Amino acid sequence: xxxxxxxxxxxxxxxxxxxxxxxxxxxxxxxxxxxxxxxxxxxxxxxxxxxxxxxxxxxxxxxxxxxxxxxxxxxxxxxxxxxxxxxxxxxxxxxxxxxxxxxxxxxxxxxxxxxxxxxxxxxxxxxxxxxxxxxxxxxxxxxxxxxxxxxxxxxxxxxxxxxxxxxxxxxxxxxxxxxxxxxxxxxxxxxxxxxxxxxxxxxxxxxxxxxxxxxxxxxxxxxxxxxxxxxxxxxxxxxxxxxxxxxxxxxxxxxxxxxxxxxxxxxxxxxxxxxxxxxxxxxxxxxxxxxxxxxxxxxxxx
Numbered sequence: 001x002x003x004x005x006x007x008x009x010x011x012x013x014x015x016x017x018x019x020x021x022x023x024x025x026x027x028x029x030x031x032x033x034x035x036x037x038x039x040x041x042x043x044x045x046x047x048x049x050x051x052x053x054x055x056x057x058x059x060x061x062x063x064x065x066x067x068x069x070x071x072x073x074x075x076x077x078x079x080x081x082x083x084x085x086x087x088x089x090x091x092x093x094x095x096x097x098x099x100x101x102x103x104x105x106x107x108x109x110x111x112x113x114x115x116x117x118x119x120x121x122x123x124x125x126x127x128x129x130x131x132x133x134x135x136x137x138x139x140x141x142x143x144x145x146x147x148x149x150x151x152x153x154x155x156x157x158x159x160x161x162x163x164x165x166x167x168x169x170x171x172x173x174x175x176x177x178x179x180x181x182x183x184x185x186x187x188x189x190x191x192x193x194x195x196x197x198x199x200x201x202x203x204x205x206x207x208x209x210x211x212x213x214x215x216x217x218x219x220x221x222x223x224x225x226x227x228x229x230x231x232x233x234x235x236x237x238x239x240x241x242x243x244x245x246x247x248x249x250x251x252x253x254x255x256x257x258x259x260x261x262x263x264x265x266x267x268x269x270x271x272x273x274x275x276x277x278x279x280x281x282x283x284x285x286x287x288x289x290x291x292x293x294x295x296x297x298x299x300x301x302x
Contacts, residue, residue, distance in 0.1 A: 005031045007155045007186040008053060010064025010071070014210075015048050015057060022048040024210035026062070032154075035177055035187040037197040039294060040207035046190050047085065047159065049207070053188070054082050054157055067154055078106075081153035083144045085160045085190075091133030095124055095143050098132060099150060106151040114150060122146045123172060137164035145173065149180075156180060157188045162196055174200050194291040204290070206297050214297050222293045227259040227286045228266055234278035242276050243269070257286070 008030035015023040023045040030036040040046045051057040053064075055072030069076040089098045096115060103111035119125045122142040132140065141164040148156055162170045170193075177187055177200050191197055197204060198218055205215040214221050227247070231254060232239055239256060243249045246269045247260035261269065266285065273280055288296075 006065075007032055007067050008036075008064070008188065010053070011062055013049065013052055013059045013062035013064060015045075015052060016060045021210055023052070023059075026207070026210070026212055028205050028212060028215065030155075030186055030188055032186055033181055033184045034203065035181055035189060035201045037201035037204035038188060038190045038207065039192075039194070039197065039204055044207045045210035046207055050157060050159055050188075050190055054080060078151070079154040081148035081151065081156040083148040083156075083158045083161055085163070087144050089132045089140070089143065091131060093132055094129045095119065095132060095135075095146070096128045098143060099146060102147050102150055108151055118146045118150055121149065121176060138166060138169050141165055142169070145176070149176075153185065155186045155188065157190075159190045160192065161189070162191065162193055170196060194289075194294055198290045206294060208297065214293075218290060222288050222290060226262060226288075227257055228261055228269065229255055229257050229282070229284040229286055230269070230273075230280075231255045231282040232273055232278045232280045234273075234276050237276045237278070239273075239276075239278060242272050242278070245272065255282070 006029045008028065011027045013023055013026040014021070026045070026049050038046055038050070048057060052059050052071060053066060055077060058072065064071050066073070067076040067079050093101075096119070099115040099118065100111055103114060108114050119128050122145050124139065124142055124146065127135070127139065132143065135143065141161065145158070145161055148158065162173050165173065174196070177189070180187055189197065189201060201218065203215070203217050204221055205212050206221065207213065230239070230243060240249050240251065243256055243258050246265050247258045250257045250259070258269065263285065266283065270280065270283055
């Protein structure tokens with residue numbers, strides 16, 4: 001990724017409040033048209049980092065650019081869409097009124113078509129003229145997403161955008177994010193719903209104690225296969241003694257789980273079983289989910 005491709009490019013960001021360190025050392029880059037997941041346990045510094053990116057908080061140390069401009073620059077904010085985790089609109093306004101107001105703030109040239117179009121995108125057209133106070137949490141979340149997308153931003157920063165949505169709503173948001181990606185819009189997604197992250201993100205970063213502890217594609221962060229499940233038997237040769245050459249062995253009924261082997265060791269394991277004249281019924285690499293890997297990393301970082 002070249003510098004011109006990066007919509008977010010920060011190096012060694014840190015933020016302290018008195019004696020409290022909220023962010024210790026964050027470096028990351030996000031490319032155009034990329035959906036980037038920003039993950040971490042509560043208190044890891046994610047929200048503070050997001051606030052530094054969008055210019056709501058000044059970093060204590062470090063520097064970076066957002067859409068080619070220094071962090072906090074007004075020029076970059078005009079091309080930014082932002083949905084914070086906690087937001088509230090006036091309950092006596094309708095969704096259409098909220099959006100028209102934000103059109104004025106963002107200086108949208110043609111507010112009428114823009115509002116109608118974004119209401120359709122987030123599925124609120126039929127409730128556009130109902131007061132926000134009558135909306136469910138999920139509908140309010142859709143309205144917040146509409147506000148974030150109203151000015152056709154080049155970068156969208158979303159903090160827990162699906163937290164209040166039902167499965168249908170989460171599916172709809174995934175479709176919206178994929179459409180943004182197809183149009184070249186970058187998405188910076190902060191979420192605790194790791195299954196949602198697995199569905200849509202190109203790359204992720206995991207943060208713990210204010211620093212990035214893992215970054216890369218889902219496959220890279222989850223890691224290469226580290227265990228394999230084997231179901232086999234041999235006359236006169238204990239299967240376990242063969243498998244011990246390749247890692248730690250645990251027996252589960254009529255199967256064995258070999259831990260610490262790695263993907264590249266699986267063919268050698270199969271060859272060893274064949275040499276031992278074993279009857280092989282199954283050799284199954286065990287894949288970690290992003291959630292399982294996240295729990296491993298977060299636990300190790302404590």
